[in-house]
Amino acid sequence: MSENILEIKNLSKSFGKNTVLDGINLSVKKGSVLGLMGENGSGKSTMMKCLFGIYSKDEGFFYMDGKHINFKSPRDALKNGLAMVHQELNQCLDRSVADNIFLGRTPKRFGMVDEAKIFRESEVLFENLGMNINPQTIMRNMSVSQRQMVEIAKAVSFKAKVIVLDEPTSSLTEPEVQKLFSIIEDLKSQGVSFIYISHKMDEIFAICDQIAVLRDGSLVMQKKSSETNMQELVRAMVGRELTDRFPPLDNEPGDWELEVKNLSTKYAPILDDISFSVRKGEILGLYGLVGAGRSELLESLFGLRAISNGRIEFSKKKLHFSSPQDAMKHGFALVTEERKANGMFATGSIEFNTVIANLDSYRKLNLVLSKHKMKAAADREIERMRVKCLSSQELISALSGGNQQKVIIGKWLERAPAVLLLDEPTRGIDVGAKYEIYQLIIEMAKNGTIIILASSEMPELLGITNRIAVLSNHRLSDIVETKSTNQEELLRLSARYL
Incomplete structure (x- = not known):
């Protein structure tokens, strides 16, 4: 059996005359974290949307656990062990945390929503993840970072085999980032795999086992993180050397x-x-x-x-x-x-x-x-x-x-x-x-x-x-x-x- 949990083969996608993805071949190993990087507009989001059935691909194949898959919708993907935490949160802000966790799959009892079970299972979920979140809290009353952690917990609750995290730490504090990394490491030990999309290179090297880079719709690099460095990543992403992270600060403040x-x-x-x-x-x-x-x-x-x-x-x-x-x-x-x-x-x-x-x-x-x-x-x-x-x-x-x-x-x-x-x-x-x-x-x-x-x-x-x-x-x-x-x-x- 293949050591890869997910394989993308020869994936291509165009919108009119604009080729967004061109013959992508990518693999994710079981129990590992693949860092996915690339400039804005390089094709990362389009590739994920094709995988999750939001877009129909023009060419190519997807394999999960060695089996050919072709999801028709994100709901179809979730049922089959593929979850995603989006950078732009889309939550029901006037409902509770527990309601958001079980949105679209609420347990029933005697034909009615089983509220007690929703809150009980949400409490167990947060306790297992080490998150101090009250399931009864209304989402609107939470900070962006807390809502982000709820979304991560929701993905875990689906018992997914592969979880895609899109800029997961963009709203998190440093302690929350470390908590997320701890959760990822724990789930890795249980065989869960991750695709970690981020522009933060220090995080990529801290948590990822492999790193893949897209540029202008093509896969230009996939390596073990231990076999590359920040300068090579930047060169792969932008197609040129970027010797300094910041420009010279040569403004002279006045009065x-x-x-x-x-x-x-x-x-x-x-x-x-x-x-x-x-x-x-x-x-x-x-x-x-x-x-x-x-x-x-x-x-x-x-x-x-x-x-x-x-x-x-x-x-x-x-x-x-x-x-x-x-x-x-x-x-x-x-x-x-x-x-x-x-x-x-x-x-x-x-x-x-x-x-x-x-x-x-x-x-x-x-x-x-x-x-x-x-x-x-x-x-x-x-x-x-x-x-x-x-x-x-x-x-x-x-x-x-x-x-x-x-x-x-x-x-x-x-x-x-x-x-x-x-x-x-x-x-x-x-x-x-x-x-x-x-x-x-x-x-x-x-x-x-x-x-x-x-x-x-x-x-x-x-x-x-x-x-x-x-x-x-x-x-x-x-x-x-x-x-x-x-x-x-x-x-x-x-x-x-x-």
């Missing part, structure tokens, strides 16, 4: 321009008495554990969250934003953390999503919207952000997550903001595209834009910021100079008020 004084918010989670200042052309990092208040602070600065006390001053003018529209009029822009939930219009085109925040600039004679101006704007941002797409009229939902993020950033760049607020701007983006976005951020800072960048990735903050403000339990713990700090100090500061 103090933005001041936040004693800021507190009205509604939970409440920010408490936060004060800081930012210089013109400075990149200020924002760090803190999940739930520390990073997103809430950015939302408060953008008029999304009501302020109960304190003030915001920009260019020596006192500001009070009652809405995001007010903030935008004063040159503020916000790239939100959850692009699917509140960063884009999924049913709209790339062009629509690019121009929607700046419509007045595309009017003809200040009256009618100019189709020519809107197309030109979309094409400009597609080129600047290097978005992989067929045209500006393509639906944004058809793009990979990383390319969606590029469109969202491009939307705000069209406004040439004076203050750009970025909440996890490179989440789910490949190493090559990250470098390009870092270059763009630094270039904007050199031109005088204030950048406030919230990130859970400490290397990112240490690589492209001038200073880092650390939040702890909705309070400002301290602000440190990036050149003179390190990861240990950031973690210590983040736990200051816990």
Whole structure:
């Protein structure tokens, strides 16, 4: 019997004249973790959708446990031992954790849903996985990271032979990442296999037994992780050498321009008495554990969250934003953390999503919207952000997550903001595209834009910021100079008020 649990042979898929997958041959060994890497748009998501029966393949074969398979739907795949945890969570937020775990397969008793059994089995599941989660909690009341862990537990509950994890740690804290790795190692010992899709190379080398790389729809590498290194992976992904992870940080901050004084918010989670200042052309990092208040602070600065006390001053003018529209009029822009939930219009085109925040600039004679101006704007941002797409009229939902993020950033760049607020701007983006976005951020800072960048990735903050403000339990713990700090100090500061 083959040592491979899953085999993909000669898989090809095209959309019109666009070849997305070209003769892919890939295998996953039993009880192992295969790391799957590639730039955004390289074909990773399309390959998984073909495997799960979401897309019909043009050519090729799938084998599981040596048997030919051809799943017609994700439900069909789940029944046959193949599960997937998606990067973009799609959960019933107004239902309990237990309801989400058993969605579509609720046990019945006397023709009625057996609620007691649902909660009992959910408790056993979380206990076995070492997760401290109450099955009765309503999903909407949980953090993104907690919801991510629920989705991972749900995949395990299907007793799957192969579990696909798509950017599983994008919303997790460091302790949660280590918990996930522990779960993976435990399940590996029970014969479960994983396909681990990630752009985080340190994680790939930490947890994966083998690594495969896609580039432009072709498999360009599959090796044991012990037989390769980070530089070879980058070269395989982007097709060129990338000697430095971050561009030179050569912006020179000017005079103090933005001041936040004693800021507190009205509604939970409440920010408490936060004060800081930012210089013109400075990149200020924002760090803190999940739930520390990073997103809430950015939302408060953008008029999304009501302020109960304190003030915001920009260019020596006192500001009070009652809405995001007010903030935008004063040159503020916000790239939100959850692009699917509140960063884009999924049913709209790339062009629509690019121009929607700046419509007045595309009017003809200040009256009618100019189709020519809107197309030109979309094409400009597609080129600047290097978005992989067929045209500006393509639906944004058809793009990979990383390319969606590029469109969202491009939307705000069209406004040439004076203050750009970025909440996890490179989440789910490949190493090559990250470098390009870092270059763009630094270039904007050199031109005088204030950048406030919230990130859970400490290397990112240490690589492209001038200073880092650390939040702890909705309070400002301290602000440190990036050149003179390190990861240990950031973690210590983040736990200051816990």
